[in-house]
Amino acid sequence: MLAADAGATLAAGGKRLRPLLVLLCAxxxxxxxxxxxxxxxxxxxxxxxxxxxxxxDAPLRRGKPTVAATSGRAHAVSTGDLLFSRAxxxxxxxxxxxxxxxxxxxxxxxxxxxxAQRHDAFDVTISEERYLERCxxxxxxxxxxACLMGRDEEALGDFGARVGLxxxxxxxVLDVSGPPERTGKARGTDLLDGTVTLPAIEAFxxxxxxxxxxxxxxxxSAEALCDRIAATGALDRVRxxxxxxxxxxxxxxxxxxxxxxxxxxLGLVADGVVQRYS
Amino acid sequence: MLAADAGATLAAGGKRLRPLLVLLCAxxxxxxxxxxxxxxxxxxxxxxxxxxxxxxDAPLRRGKPTVAATSGRAHAVSTGDLLFSRAxxxxxxxxxxxxxxxxxxxxxxxxxxxxAQRHDAFDVTISEERYLERCxxxxxxxxxxACLMGRDEEALGDFGARVGLxxxxxxxVLDVSGPPERTGKARGTDLLDGTVTLPAIEAFxxxxxxxxxxxxxxxxSAEALCDRIAATGALDRVRxxxxxxxxxxxxxxxxxxxxxxxxxxLGLVADGVVQRYS
Numbered sequence: 229m230l231a232a233d234a235g236a237t238l239a240a241g242g243k244r245l246r247p248l249l250v251l252l253c254a255x256x257x258x259x260x261x262x263x264x265x266x267x268x269x270x271x272x273x274x275x276x277x278x279x280x281x282x283x284x285d286a287p288l289r290r291g292k293p294t295v296a297a298t299s300g301r302a303h304a305v306s307t308g309d310l311l312f313s314r315a316x317x318x319x320x321x322x323x324x325x326x327x328x329x330x331x332x333x334x335x336x337x338x339x340x341x342x343x344a345q346r347h348d349a350f351d352v353t354i355s356e357e358r359y360l361e362r363c364x365x366x367x368x369x370x371x372x373x374a375c376l377m378g379r380d381e382e383a384l385g386d387f388g389a390r391v392g393l394x395x396x397x398x399x400x401v402l403d404v405s406g407p408p409e410r411t412g413k414a415r416g417t418d419l420l421d422g423t424v425t426l427p428a429i430e431a432f433x434x435x436x437x438x439x440x441x442x443x444x445x446x447x448x449s450a451e452a453l454c455d456r457i458a459a460t461g462a463l464d465r466v467r468x469x470x471x472x473x474x475x476x477x478x479x480x481x482x483x484x485x486x487x488x489x490x491x492x493x494l495g496l497v498a499d500g501v502v503q504r505y506s
Numbered sequence: 507m508l509a510a511d512a513g514a515t516l517a518a519g520g521k522r523l524r525p526l527l528v529l530l531c532a533x534x535x536x537x538x539x540x541x542x543x544x545x546x547x548x549x550x551x552x553x554x555x556x557x558x559x560x561x562x563d564a565p566l567r568r569g570k571p572t573v574a575a576t577s578g579r580a581h582a583v584s585t586g587d588l589l590f591s592r593a594x595x596x597x598x599x600x601x602x603x604x605x606x607x608x609x610x611x612x613x614x615x616x617x618x619x620x621x622a623q624r625h626d627a628f629d630v631t632i633s634e635e636r637y638l639e640r641c642x643x644x645x646x647x648x649x650x651x652a653c654l655m656g657r658d659e660e661a662l663g664d665f666g667a668r669v670g671l672x673x674x675x676x677x678x679v680l681d682v683s684g685p686p687e688r689t690g691k692a693r694g695t696d697l698l699d700g701t702v703t704l705p706a707i708e709a710f711x712x713x714x715x716x717x718x719x720x721x722x723x724x725x726x727s728a729e730a731l732c733d734r735i736a737a738t739g740a741l742d743r744v745r746x747x748x749x750x751x752x753x754x755x756x757x758x759x760x761x762x763x764x765x766x767x768x769x770x771x772l773g774l775v776a777d778g779v780v781q782r783y784s
Contacts, residue, residue, distance in 0.1 A: 279587060283580035302561035303624055305583060309557060310617035312587070316594055317614050320607035328606050329598035336595050339588035346581055 242290060245395070245497065246273055246374040249388055252493050253378025264318055265327045265377040271315035272331060273370065276338055278308040283342070284421065291412045327377045334373035341365030349422035352439040356429050360393070368392040383480045387494065390477035394470040395501045400425035401463050401470075404454045416450030426469075430462035474498045520568060523673070523775065524551055524652040527666055530771050531656025542596050543605045543655040549593035550609060551648065554616055556586040561620070562699065569690045605655045612651035619643030627700035630717040634707050642667065645674040661758045665772065668755035672748040673779045678703035679741050679748075682732045694728030704747075708740035752776045 247266035254262035280286070281294035282304045288294065296304040312335070319327045344362045348354050371392025375384040404427045406415040418425055422442050424432075432439040438456055445453065457463070478498055481491045525544035532540035558564070559572035560582045566572065574582040590613070597605045622640045626632050649670025653662040682705045684693040696703055700720050710717040716734055723731065735741070755776055759769045 276587075279583050283583055300624075301579075303621065305557050305561055305586075306617050306620040306624065308583075309554075309586075309590070310614060310621065312590065313610055313613035313617055316606065317610035320603065320610045323603050323607075325598065325601050325603045325606070328594065328603070329601075332591055332595035332598045335591035336588060339584050339591055342584040343581065343588065346578075346584065 242273075243500075244270065245501070246270055246370060248497060249371065249374040249391075249494075250378040252490065252497065253375045253381075253384050253388075255379065255487075255490055258378065261322060261324055261327075262378055264322055264324065266374075268315040268318045268327065268331060269334075269370065269374045269377060271311050271318070272335055272338075275308040275311035275315070276342075278304050278311065280342070282308070283346075288412060326380065330373045330376050334369045337365045337369035341367075341369075345423060348424065350424075350442050351422075352424055352428075352432060352442065354424055354429065356426065359424070359426055359429055363393050363396040364389065367396040371395070381485060383483060383485065387477045387480045387498075390473045390480070391498050391501055394473040394477070394498075397426055397466055397470040397473070398501065401427055401466050404428075404457050405463055406454075414447060414451070416445070416447070416454045419450045419453055420445055420447065426466045427457050427462045430465055431457040431460040434462075435460050471502060474502050520551075521778075522548065523779070524548055524648060526775060527649065527652040527669075527772075528656040530768065530775065531653045531659075531662050531666075533657065533765075533768055536656065539600060539602055539605075540656055542600055542602065544652075546593040546596045546605065546609060547612075547648065547652045547655060549589050549596070550613055550616075553586040553589035553593070554620075556582050556589065558620070560586070561624075566690060604658065608651045608654050612647045615643045615647035619645075619647075623701060626702065628720050629700075630702055630706070630710060630720065632702050632707065634704065637702070637704055637707055638671070641671050641674040646670040649673070659763060661761060661763065665755045665758045665776075668751045668758075669776050669779055672751040672755070672776075675704055675744055675748040675751070676779065679705055679744050682706075682735055683741055684732075692725055692729070694723070694725070694732045697728045697731060698723055698725065704744045705735050705740045708743055709735040709738040712740075713738050749780060752780050 246269045250266040250269055251258060251262055254265075277289060278295050281289055281296045282301050285296070286294050287297045294304070295307050299307075315331065316328060319331065341362050341364075344358075344365060348358065348362070368389040369392070372385045372389040375388030378384065400418065402411050403413075403418045403425065404415065408414055419428065419442055424442075428438075435456075438453065438460070440453070478495050481494055486494075524547045528544040528547055529536060529540055532543075555567060556573050559567055559574045560579050563574070564572050565575045572582070573585050577585075593609065594606060597609065619640050619642075622636075622643060626636065626640070646667040647670070650663045650667040653666030656662065678696065680689050681691075681696045681703065682693065686692055697706065697720055702720075706716075713734075716731065716738070718731070756773050759772055764772075
């Protein structure tokens with residue numbers, strides 16, 4: 229049953245960005261420890277997806293039924309717990325204490341980010357700083373963790389954190405821009421959940437009349453609000469910021485500490501994050 | 507918000523059996539590492555309680571409102587994730603790899619036990635062996651882990667596993683026997699949830715007519731079924747088995763590897779598990 233649910237979650241796809249970052253940062257000499265770390269970081273990511281779908285009562289993820297939808301919420305909570313435990317067991321088996329510490333820190337950040345987002349729900353006055361802090365917790369830290377698990381090098385951690393942040397910003401743009409056939413979910417899902425993201429914060433700053441009570445939205449009026457947010461030019465501004473973050477991230481690798489091949493491959497991953505959304 | 511929820515969960519009480527076992531097994535020379543391990547095992551236990559209350563939609567735990575009831579299910583899932591992550595972060599900070607491995611293994615068992623219980627729900631034909639395996643996963647392994655975190659000694663792990671198993675058996679007796687004013691929940695809650703425990707398995711074996719469709723139960727008929735299970739003498743038989751397990755557990759400590767003071771204190775904990783239910 230677990231195998232089936234975990235298998236379905238795995239088979240549903242995903243970009244495997246985090247394990248890719250572990251392996252690329254570790255480089256050719258990474259070997260078994262890097263493969264374990266790569267698996268562990270993806271297990272934690274899967275655990276959070278399974279739990280997020282419980283939190284959001286989501287029927288679909290990546291166009292496939294979620295564990296919560298297929299096997300029930302209770303089953304999904306336990307499945308997430310199991311994936312999470314297996315990640316730590318995997319690292320502990322090989323005595324990789326540094327990776328355990330990194331992953332535990334990142335998991336703590338993930339949960340804090342989720343709690344912060346729930347805490348902020350339906351608050352249309354939250355600041356950009358607060359939003360960015362949430363993104364760092366929710367997304368940036370696990371990307372940073374993936375890179376540092378691969379290799380203990382500060383610049384790699386910073387690279388991962390920036391790429392992760394850009395990834396989240398672009399994901400939030402996509403929720404407003406759609407199209408649904410590409411994102412696999414209706415436009416304005418974040419707004420309906422009460423999650424105020426950077427496109428909305430930017431739009432509310434220039435057009436305060438858009439900061440309506442999000443609890444009053446229905447799917448149709450959420451889509452209409454997306455159109456009005458897009459009309460302010462906020463999406464382009466947020467996209468530009470994400471592109472800058474990725475450019476900054478790539479610049480961090482411009483050092484003799486990294487060989488050209490590694491720099492090239494990590495640059496491709498960073499570009500891939502952007503291209504998916506352009 | 508987390509601090510408030512975690513604080514409320516902590517303040518709601520509990521017997522702190524698991525951290526007590528860590529500290530007693532570590533003995534006087536345990537010091538800081540044992541205290542961290544004790545805190546970590548209780549954090550994992552708290553995480554599972556918070557998640558269990560989401561799974562069961564429970565309004566009360568230890569007579570106090572649950573996190574799920576106070577702050578919502580979504581918040582409770584994240585709170586559990588955070589408590590869980592903090593447990594591993596705590597151990598990782600001090601580089602206690604052995605404890606990380608033990609705790610990861612126990613957490614995996616906990617989640618597997620929970621999944622097994624959901625899988626078995628409403629199946630009145632499950633065997634005693636299957637039930638005992640579930641109890642080992644759900645309860646025994648974390649008690650065993652607590653003892654082994656305190657001190658790496660096989661006999662202590664076995665002691666913990668047996669005491670944990672006895673604890674679970676007696677807990678399951680209490681669900682049938684009540685009284686509610688002592689357990690803080692209605693009699694027959696397990697039966698209503700479809701959880702078939704040893705008292706029911708024993709009673710169904712001698713009185714097959716009691717193995718009714720549990721989905722048809724309401725609170726009143728569940729209580730009536732509890733009375734009929736009790737009338738078969740099953741509760742006394744299960745209690746006796748739990749007492750035997752505790753006696754066996756104490757015998758394991760009858761070795762020069764343990765000083766008399768440590769043996770005495772661990773014996774008191776084992777007796778305390780029994781006395782709570784007698």
